[in-house]
Amino acid sequence: xxxxxxxxxxxxxxxxxxxxxxxxxxxxxxxxxxxxxxxxxxxxxxxxxxxxxxxxxxxxxxxxxxxxxxxxxxxxxxxxxxxxxxxxxxxxxxxxxxxxxxxxxxxxxxxxxxxxxxxxxxxxxxxxxxxxxxxxxxxxxxxxxxxxxxxxxxxxxxxxxxxxxxxxxxxxxxxxxxxxxxxxxxxxxxxxxxxxxxxxxxxxxxxxxxxxxxxxxxxxxxxxxxxxxxxxxxxxxxxxxxxxxxxxxxxxxxxxxxxxxxxxxxxxxxxxxxxxxxxxxxxxxxxxxxxxxxxxxxxxxxxxxxxxxxxxxxxxxxxxxxxxxxxxxxxxxxxxxxxxxxxxxxxxxxxxxxxxxxxxxxxxxxxxxxxxxxxxxxxxxxxxxxxxxxxxxxxxxxxxxxxxxxxxxxxxxxxxxxxxxxxxxxxxxxxxxxxxxxxxxxxxxxxxxxxxxxxxxxxxxxxxxxxxxxxxxxxxxxxxxxxxxxxxxxxxxxxxxxxxxxxxxxxxxxxxxxxxxxxxxxxxxxx
Amino acid sequence: xxxxxxxxxxxxxxxxxxxxxxxxxxxxxxxxxxxxxxxxxxxxxxxxxxxxxxxxxxxxxxxxxxxxxxxxxxxxxxxxxxxxxxxxxxxxxxxxxxxxxxxxx
Numbered sequence: 321x322x323x324x325x326x327x328x329x330x331x332x333x334x335x336x337x338x339x340x341x342x343x344x345x346x347x348x349x350x351x352x353x354x355x356x357x358x359x360x361x362x363x364x365x366x367x368x369x370x371x372x373x374x375x376x377x378x379x380x381x382x383x384x385x386x387x388x389x390x391x392x393x394x395x396x397x398x399x400x401x402x403x404x405x406x407x408x409x410x411x412x413x414x415x416x417x418x419x420x421x422x423x424x425x426x427x428x429x430x431x432x433x434x435x436x437x438x439x440x441x442x443x444x445x446x447x448x449x450x451x452x453x454x455x456x457x458x459x460x461x462x463x464x465x466x467x468x469x470x471x472x473x474x475x476x477x478x479x480x481x482x483x484x485x486x487x488x489x490x491x492x493x494x495x496x497x498x499x500x501x502x503x504x505x506x507x508x509x510x511x512x513x514x515x516x517x518x519x520x521x522x523x524x525x526x527x528x529x530x531x532x533x534x535x536x537x538x539x540x541x542x543x544x545x546x547x548x549x550x551x552x553x554x555x556x557x558x559x560x561x562x563x564x565x566x567x568x569x570x571x572x573x574x575x576x577x578x579x580x581x582x583x584x585x586x587x588x589x590x591x592x593x594x595x596x597x598x599x600x601x602x603x604x605x606x607x608x609x610x611x612x613x614x615x616x617x618x619x620x621x622x623x624x625x626x627x628x629x630x631x632x633x634x635x636x637x638x639x640x641x642x643x644x645x646x647x648x649x650x651x652x653x654x655x656x657x658x659x660x661x662x663x664x665x666x667x668x669x670x671x672x673x674x675x676x677x678x679x680x681x682x683x684x685x686x687x688x689x690x691x692x693x694x695x696x697x698x699x700x701x702x703x704x705x706x707x708x709x710x711x712x713x714x715x716x717x718x719x720x721x722x723x724x725x726x727x728x729x730x731x732x733x734x735x736x737x738x739x740x741x742x743x744x745x746x747x748x749x750x751x752x753x754x755x756x757x758x759x760x761x762x763x764x765x766x767x768x769x770x771x772x773x774x775x776x777x778x779x780x781x782x783x784x785x786x787x788x789x790x791x792x793x794x795x796x797x798x799x800x801x802x803x804x805x806x807x808x809x810x811x812x813x814x815x816x817x818x819x820x821x822x823x824x825x826x827x828x829x830x831x832x833x834x835x836x837x838x839x840x841x842x843x844x845x846x847x
Numbered sequence: 848x849x850x851x852x853x854x855x856x857x858x859x860x861x862x863x864x865x866x867x868x869x870x871x872x873x874x875x876x877x878x879x880x881x882x883x884x885x886x887x888x889x890x891x892x893x894x895x896x897x898x899x900x901x902x903x904x905x906x907x908x909x910x911x912x913x914x915x916x917x918x919x920x921x922x923x924x925x926x927x928x929x930x931x932x933x934x935x936x937x938x939x940x941x942x943x944x945x946x947x948x949x950x951x952x
Contacts, residue, residue: 546905
């Protein structure tokens with residue numbers, strides 16, 4: 321009975337994985353890239369200045385007063401003002417709010433950029449049209465070329481099946497801990513299984529966390545009935561109501577410096593990211609101060625994270641917000657998924673764990689083929705159509721996508737800057753390159769297709785820093801001496817990826833050439 | 848003999864298809880009903896508003912769905928999977944209905 325249990329779990333693991341593998345691979349690849357969305361956006365908008373070229377910052381309180389001066393002139397009728405201080409952890413506005421003082425008025429939502437050195441308005445840099453790193457975040461959760469909601473549901477189905485695959489994979493796996501230290505390279509099916517297991521087990525907690533929080537992220541899409549039932553039965557009012565009318569904002573009479581000092585005492589020095597001013601009928605006008613949005617774990621508004629002051633007297637007021645435990649947990653899980661709270665080393669850990677996920681999925685898809693081929697070879701039976709189909713598409717999907725990603729960056733540098741619909745065409749290039757490579761892989765002998773596509777990926781990524789140097793003035797020769805880690809990091813990561821793909825292509829090429837010289841007559845066996 | 852093999856094969860495939868539907872639809876319905884049912888004691892014990900409690904139970908629901916799927920594919924037959932899923936979902940839904948009626952009054 322026990323072995324029957326494992327057999328049924330192996331069966332479930334196999335089918336849940338094979339049905340979702342390619343989609344999950346795409347979601348993991350784009351999701352991993354999206355952890356560096358701000359750096360990628362900066363790389364894809366080379367018109368933006370280097371970090372070192374930005375003017376030095378004035379003290380926070382001075383900047384905030386400049387913002388208020390500006391808004392008092394420009395937005396005297398607004399219902400709410402927002403000032404975003406330049407902060408390394410700002411995630412919004414495509415990372416532009418890391419470099420500038422951003423003044424914003426509501427309800428119009430109009431936004432102005434001010435220089436953080438003197439408070440003078442500057443026009444946003446005239447950048448090429450691109451979706452930058454945000455594209456990966458969108459591809460990751462809603463796919464492309466289909467309705468966004470449909471994409472969200474498809475990714476959700478893949479995620480729950482991936483969770484099933486993880487659990488059944490662990491059950492199917494007899495000696496999970498011992499095998500973790502076992503790698504038997506060059507042994508065909510065993511080696512692929514080892515590679516699949518090592519990558520799967522190494523980041524297992526990350527995979528469980530990322531799949532679960534991904535599902536929770538779209539809680540209202542994926543599991544709407546319980547909340548609807550409760551709201552209908554209890555109050556039918558899911559959100560707290562702010563009934564008091566908003567009055568036009570005026571410049572706070574009390575100085576901001578003492579407020580900022582008090583807020584920093586709670587939030588931490590250098591932690592202030594945002595300041596709001598508003599005035600509700602029947603209440604005193606208020607100034608609210610918080611960290612950069614989304615960088616907290618959990619990202620809730622409460623007395624510890626959202627500091628409120630009376631704008632007339634400067635006296636501290638109690639925070640009006642308190643999130644319930646359910647909301648707090650949601651915001652904690654969402655923050656864990658997006659990693660906006662994470663510092664640089666932790667962000668790299670997220671990225672590398674994501675890459676391990678890509679390898680776990682890819683080795684699993686290859687293992688499915690290798691295992692069946694070895695069985696057919698043993699039994700002397702012919703490979704089924706399904707096996708040939710998966711084997712062929714594996715090459716195009718798994719080895720073609722990296723070049724597709726690279727094509728997105730190539731398009732960013734090569735498409736004419738004034739081209740209409742430019743941002744869309746960058747993405748079309750990603751999918752066109754990927755699609756053509758998948759067709760190419762079907763037309764080529766399978767082993768050659770693997771080597772050629774991986775070598776092409778190595779070239780496509782390896783030449784990107786060179787292309788960057790030829791087409792912009794933000795290349796490694798400039799960014800490294802200037803100490804702009806974000807921009808240089810993108811180029812260096814491309815080189816590292818190129819080395820990785822080159823190593824894979826070379827290993828396969830050498831292995832199959834030796835196998836060919838040894839006149840290994842076993843037909844089309846990958847190992 | 849050949850025909851026998853074919854019917855066995857077809858029966859196996861039908862069984863798999865039936866289990867897929869049971870896991871997808873039946874498991875989903877059970878998960879939804881349990882999320883509501885478990886939110887009620889949670890809202891009494893913790894104490895918190897039901898709207899908050901049900902949020903928490905839906906998060907756990909995603910995790911609880913996984914063993915249900917595993918069981919659907921492990922149990923002896925598709926009919927068994929359907930039977931138990933229907934029974935438990937009906938019981939959970941009935942309990943929710945009774946408690947929500949009582950609670951709303």
